[in-house]
Amino acid sequence: MTSISAPGKVLLAGGYLVVDRAYQGIVLGLSARIHAIVQKSNDRGKVIVRSPQFQDATWCYECHYQSTKVVEVVQEERPGQTPQSRNKFVEIALAYALSYVAQHEVQGSPSFAITILADSDYYSHESTSKLCSRNPQSRFRDFGVSLQEAHKTGLGSSAALVTSLVSAIVLHSMNLEQSNISDDLKRKLHNLAQIAHCVAQGKIGSGFDVAAAVYGTCIYRRFSPTILDSLGTLESADFGKQLARTVDDTDRQIWDTQIDESSIGLPKGLRLVMCDVDCGSETPSMVKKVMGWRTAYPKESLSLWEALSKANMELAAVLQSSSSGTNTDRATLKQNILAIRSLIREMSAKAGVPIEPPVQTHLLDSCSAIQGVVGGVVPGAGGYDALVIILEDQEEVLHQLQEFLKSYQSPPDLIHDTQIGQVRLLNVKQETEGIKIESSHQYAGWI
Numbered sequence: 001m002t003s004i005s006a007p008g009k010v011l012l013a014g015g016y017l018v019v020d021r022a023y024q025g026i027v028l029g030l031s032a033r034i035h036a037i038v039q040k041s042n043d044r045g046k047v048i049v050r051s052p053q054f055q056d057a058t059w060c061y062e063c064h065y066q067s068t069k070v071v072e073v074v075q076e077e078r079p080g081q082t083p084q085s086r087n088k089f090v091e092i093a094l095a096y097a098l099s100y101v102a103q104h105e106v107q108g109s110p111s112f113a114i115t116i117l118a119d120s121d122y123y124s125h126e127s128t129s130k131l132c133s134r135n136p137q138s139r140f141r142d143f144g145v146s147l148q149e150a151h152k153t154g155l156g157s158s159a160a161l162v163t164s165l166v167s168a169i170v171l172h173s174m175n176l177e178q179s180n181i182s183d184d185l186k187r188k189l190h191n192l193a194q195i196a197h198c199v200a201q202g203k204i205g206s207g208f209d210v211a212a213a214v215y216g217t218c219i220y221r222r223f224s225p226t227i228l229d230s231l232g233t234l235e236s237a238d239f240g241k242q243l244a245r246t247v248d249d250t251d252r253q254i255w256d257t258q259i260d261e262s263s264i265g266l267p268k269g270l271r272l273v274m275c276d277v278d279c280g281s282e283t284p285s286m287v288k289k290v291m292g293w294r295t296a297y298p299k300e301s302l303s304l305w306e307a308l309s310k311a312n313m314e315l316a317a318v319l320q321s322s323s324s325g326t327n328t329d330r331a332t333l334k335q336n337i338l339a340i341r342s343l344i345r346e347m348s349a350k351a352g353v354p355i356e357p358p359v360q361t362h363l364l365d366s367c368s369a370i371q372g373v374v375g376g377v378v379p380g381a382g383g384y385d386a387l388v389i390i391l392e393d394q395e396e397v398l399h400q401l402q403e404f405l406k407s408y409q410s411p412p413d414l415i416h417d418t419q420i421g422q423v424r425l426l427n428v429k430q431e432t433e434g435i436k437i438e439s440s441h442q443y444a445g446w447i
């Protein structure tokens with residue numbers, strides 16, 4: 001058995017800019033993780049993937065080795081299953097991981113039973129979430145709904161899922177499960193997960209979420225998107241070889257991603273919390289619209305991008321210097337955050353995209369007024385995903401915030417006709433570590 005977990009993420013600063021290689025993003029890894037557990041099964045040539053915390057979340061695949069050593073993955077039709085019940089992140093991760101493994105001369109048809117387990121904070125369905133009846137001590141909940149019904153909170157479930165899944169398959173198939181994940185292996189798993197996630201997502205993202213899943217908290221500069229263009233598709237004649245060449249990148253000439261994980265973190269004495277507003281956002285359509293405005297108004301958008309980048313990098317400098325020990329100037333941090341938010345609202349208004357919509361502005365301003373709260377932002381693409389608050393790491397401050405949120409009522413958003421629901425604090429912390437090998441005892445009752 002091989003079990004790997006990967007963390008969720010929050011893009012504290014750099015949303016939209018980081019899609020362009022010219023700009024960097026500040027990425028925090030989170031304590032919420034997704035685990036993939038790979039076990040051998042006796043069903044030759046078949047892989048069954050289960051996500052047992054959700055209803056109707058079992059996907060069965062037949063795996064066909066092609067003469068080119070590419071593995072074609074075909075979902076079995078099951079009575080009552082509609083095409084919507086395909087899970088493209090699982091399916092593509094499986095096909096790419098097995099095809100990569102096949103290039104490395106690993107023999108035989110795969111026959112695996114794979115279990116996916118996710119920490120609760122990825123989804124908003126607290127009310128229906130139950131303890132595991134077979135193991136009440138388990139950290140994993142039974143959500144009692146289907147995946148489609150479980151509103152996502154925006155912590156990067158698909159990136160953590162794809163990263164843990166491809167990593168567990170590669171380690172298991174290549175008998176690497178007993179080893180630590182070396183830097184070189186991590187680099188290859190990162191490349192493979194980026195490729196699979198990008199394909200599944202329709203090549204819209206910068207890949208910061210996969211970087212966080214592999215490396216944890218970091219300053220991120222994306223890879224050149226052309227790396228994927230030269231790869232072709234699973235159907236192309238030379239695909240398997242190209243995939244292995246691109247993932248392994250033996251002479252380090254292909255990938256130009258820059259990930260600095262050494263010196264970044266929240267200043268000592270501060271912590272983050274995330275407020276889930278139980279709405280969720282459609283990131284791809286927001287990105288398309290912002291990029292459309294960027295292309296239509298190159299001069300105006302460039303000066304906004306440059307100003308935002310400067311503010312973001314000032315924030316990065318504060319986070320880098322204080323995590324190495326010096327006293328943080330809370331007032332500077334507060335000002336940094338306010339400067340970034342103001343530029344984000346300008347971007348919001350000019351592009352006509354609700355990146356920091358008025359209801360989130362109200363919530364952020366109200367939380368920031370609480371004694372001991374430094375400030376907060378709409379992370380990543382913004383919108384109605386969970387927002388981040390940075391505060392003094394003291395019980396009293398957290399308690400004040402919790403009490404405030406209990407009775408918080410958002411004003412109606414007349415512009416976007418959206419009402420945010422009950423605001424709930426997620427139970428996540430910032431975490432430095434990326435992917436890790438897990439021990440199996442914590443899965444009792446689930447596998």
Ligand SMILES: Nc1ncnc2c1ncn2[C@@H]1O[C@H](COP(=O)(O)OP(=O)(O)OP(=O)(O)O)[C@@H](O)[C@H]1O
Nearest residue numbers: 051087089116118152154155156157158159161283
């Ligand atoms: N526990 C899970 N088991 C199986 N598949 C999952 C699971 N969690 C997420 N997924 C897959 O990931 C998809 C959600 O990915 P999506 O990129 O829309 O959200 P996200 O990564 O959580 O959010 P964001 O990109 O805003 O941070 C689901 O539709 C499903 O395919």
Ligand SMILES: C[C@@](O)(CCOP(=O)(O)O)CC(=O)O
Nearest residue numbers: 015016205206207380381382
């Ligand atoms: C808008 C963007 O820069 C950030 C999206 O972040 P999130 O998925 O909303 O956390 C897109 C990307 O970088 O992939």
